[in-house]
Amino acid sequence: MSYHQDETDRYQQKPAIVCRELRKSYPGKPVVEAVRGLNLQVNRGECFGLLGPNGAGKTTTIEIIEGLLQPTSGDVEVLGRSWTRDGEAIRQRIGVTLQETQLSDKLTVHETLDLFRSFYRTGISVDVAMKSVSLDEKKDARISQLSGGQKQRLAVATALVGDPELLFLDEPTTGLDPTSRRQLWEILRAIRERGKTILLTTHYMDEAERLCDRVAIVDHGQVIALGTPRELIASVGGDHIVEFSVAAEQHSLVNASRLNSLVDVTSVRDEVDRWSLNSKMAHHTIPALLTYLEAEVLALAGLTTRQASLEDVFVKLTGRNLKEEETA
Amino acid sequence: MTQPSSSQPSSSSSPQHPIYHLTMARIMEFLRQPDAVFWSYFFPVLMVLALGLAFNKRQEPPVLVDIVDSQLHEKLKESLKQNPRLQLKNTSIEQANIRLRTGRTDLLIEKATEGAGHVYVFDPLRPESVSARSLVDDSLQRSAGRKDAVEVSDRFSSDVGGRYVDFLVPGILGMNIMGGGLWGVGFAVVQMRIRKVLKRLVATPMKKSHFLWSLLASRLVFQIPGVVIILGFAWLTFGVASQGSLMAALAVVLLGALTFSGIGMLVACRANSIEMVSGLMNLVMLPMWLFSGIFFSTDRFPDAMQPIVQILPLTPLIGALRAITLEGAGLLEPAQLMRLAILATWSLVSFAVALKWFRWT
Numbered sequence: 092m093s094y095h096q097d098e099t100d101r102y103q104q105k106p107a108i109v110c111r112e113l114r115k116s117y118p119g120k121p122v123v124e125a126v127r128g129l130n131l132q133v134n135r136g137e138c139f140g141l142l143g144p145n146g147a148g149k150t151t152t153i154e155i156i157e158g159l160l161q162p163t164s165g166d167v168e169v170l171g172r173s174w175t176r177d178g179e180a181i182r183q184r185i186g187v188t189l190q191e192t193q194l195s196d197k198l199t200v201h202e203t204l205d206l207f208r209s210f211y212r213t214g215i216s217v218d219v220a221m222k223s224v225s226l227d228e229k230k231d232a233r234i235s236q237l238s239g240g241q242k243q244r245l246a247v248a249t250a251l252v253g254d255p256e257l258l259f260l261d262e263p264t265t266g267l268d269p270t271s272r273r274q275l276w277e278i279l280r281a282i283r284e285r286g287k288t289i290l291l292t293t294h295y296m297d298e299a300e301r302l303c304d305r306v307a308i309v310d311h312g313q314v315i316a317l318g319t320p321r322e323l324i325a326s327v328g329g330d331h332i333v334e335f336s337v338a339a340e341q342h343s344l345v346n347a348s349r350l351n352s353l354v355d356v357t358s359v360r361d362e363v364d365r366w367s368l369n370s371k372m373a374h375h376t377i378p379a380l381l382t383y384l385e386a387e388v389l390a391l392a393g394l395t396t397r398q399a400s401l402e403d404v405f406v407k408l409t410g411r412n413l414k415e416e417e418t419a
Numbered sequence: 420m421t422q423p424s425s426s427q428p429s430s431s432s433s434p435q436h437p438i439y440h441l442t443m444a445r446i447m448e449f450l451r452q453p454d455a456v457f458w459s460y461f462f463p464v465l466m467v468l469a470l471g472l473a474f475n476k477r478q479e480p481p482v483l484v485d486i487v488d489s490q491l492h493e494k495l496k497e498s499l500k501q502n503p504r505l506q507l508k509n510t511s512i513e514q515a516n517i518r519l520r521t522g523r524t525d526l527l528i529e530k531a532t533e534g535a536g537h538v539y540v541f542d543p544l545r546p547e548s549v550s551a552r553s554l555v556d557d558s559l560q561r562s563a564g565r566k567d568a569v570e571v572s573d574r575f576s577s578d579v580g581g582r583y584v585d586f587l588v589p590g591i592l593g594m595n596i597m598g599g600g601l602w603g604v605g606f607a608v609v610q611m612r613i614r615k616v617l618k619r620l621v622a623t624p625m626k627k628s629h630f631l632w633s634l635l636a637s638r639l640v641f642q643i644p645g646v647v648i649i650l651g652f653a654w655l656t657f658g659v660a661s662q663g664s665l666m667a668a669l670a671v672v673l674l675g676a677l678t679f680s681g682i683g684m685l686v687a688c689r690a691n692s693i694e695m696v697s698g699l700m701n702l703v704m705l706p707m708w709l710f711s712g713i714f715f716s717t718d719r720f721p722d723a724m725q726p727i728v729q730i731l732p733l734t735p736l737i738g739a740l741r742a743i744t745l746e747g748a749g750l751l752e753p754a755q756l757m758r759l760a761i762l763a764t765w766s767l768v769s770f771a772v773a774l775k776w777f778r779w780t
Contacts, residue, residue, distance in 0.1 A: 157622055159621065159622060182622070182623060182624040183624045187623075192614065193615065194614075194616065195444065195448055195614075195616065197448040197451040198444055198448065202443075202447060206437075206441065207623060208434045209434040209435060209439070209440040210624050211623070212624075233451075253624075
């Protein structure tokens, strides 16, 4: 018994996930390097997000960590164990939702969860799993009768029945309507509050900001920034973004270095149709900006201010837009 | 190590063995597709009915005779009216020749150039023509007063057990087992691969062998109503019955279902599109449709082909079923053991290879 206790402690002290120099390339002409030397550590009990545009290597990374793909090189440790030696032990302790699994249409919610529950030595009851994703009223409904949001919640429930220590979610809210997204976020928050570790991928910055304790921004198969959403946003130099525009013919008359010297401004970007300022204190910067425009006789055409977001971090780091990538 | 959500009540239904749940899931999916159920059980019944009727209540075909002379036509019509099978027709010589050459008539009769007699014109290599000639001649001679020198009588052999339908039913059963195993298992696997269900399953601690066993178990379950329906229908409509033990037949059916599930799994083990698996499936089934004796005996193939014919898994399956139902054979006769051994080898090899090559993602 005490030996077991030691064993347990030994594993419990290890981080939930460690990736060292992870690489994955797919053969072909040219060779596709999906992951290029990715390092990552996810701690116990945190909700960790991999944020990046489509094609950044997020799904490849999460599927390597889930044991579904072999890395070309590099090490992965999950819950202190390695896939090659302790695959079964890891699988008993993790729950997975893939990006798109179409569970059998003909089965009911209850039957599907019964099936998944039977694979795990220990776990929660199917009834509890259904309640935790608010599907208890759909117990006997066939999957074909569920909405997109309900199907996604069922997918989460199939990952929960084994009472996992670590939960993986690949793009959990992609394609869902706003109400279903919020509902799923509530469910994931509740799971996190029960002390589970969560690793999720997303290309929605708002999702990462709302759910994640820490975020790794992934681009071209590497982590380009890592930290809490707050830290990352602060790192771009300001909590607020002040955007303004002047009459089109006056746009080029605005002096970027003068803007930069305005009170609390940390950086300036020319967005072609408008100017964007990062500001530590918007209520200091805006009066100074208005005074400057007044003095230069520039006609203010538009003025907005908002909280800085992870989107701004991505733009700052890559010069590209997350959303542009998405439609590209 | 895991922290069960302890305060919550435990499930009302405690989980059964994974093979049970996997098998039940397959069975439910099947039963909830009424069209699939209908076709897999109705189609073979339809086939037994159509072929059974076509060959069972067979009437003797009419014998067509062209007569090139209206006087001769009248005369022969009178002499041959006793035989309803003979259909006489008066035509011109040109027409009659064309009809004979193209097989639209069996026999041509013309007036002899000398004397009062007539001449039979026919191709001696066409069996219908030869039998038409002897039938017509026999009838004419009898009506002219000829007596038989030797006394003979006929007895027709269409006893239950010796008819075509009795031969056919085991063939249809074999065909049903082959189709069920290949489509039922192969299609399901590829569909699950496309829908990423397989990938989702290997992300759980599910044992891969449990999944494959459940495919087999569900296939065996689906096969039993198939056998009962086909045999029951054949018995009710045509009185087809087995000379040998029905339990022995059932054992062979289950071994066959196992074998073809294994082959279905092998065909589907790497395919990742419906088109690909359909093509492979037809490729695998075609030689057996042709050569495994579903509709006629494999003895009709030349000796040189026999090794290939006999090694195809459907051949020993149908052979073993026929030996039981037609001859009352048991399972322990050398010829039967040989057939069962061929089937068992096919199933072991296909499972082993499928398991090794199987692609889950």
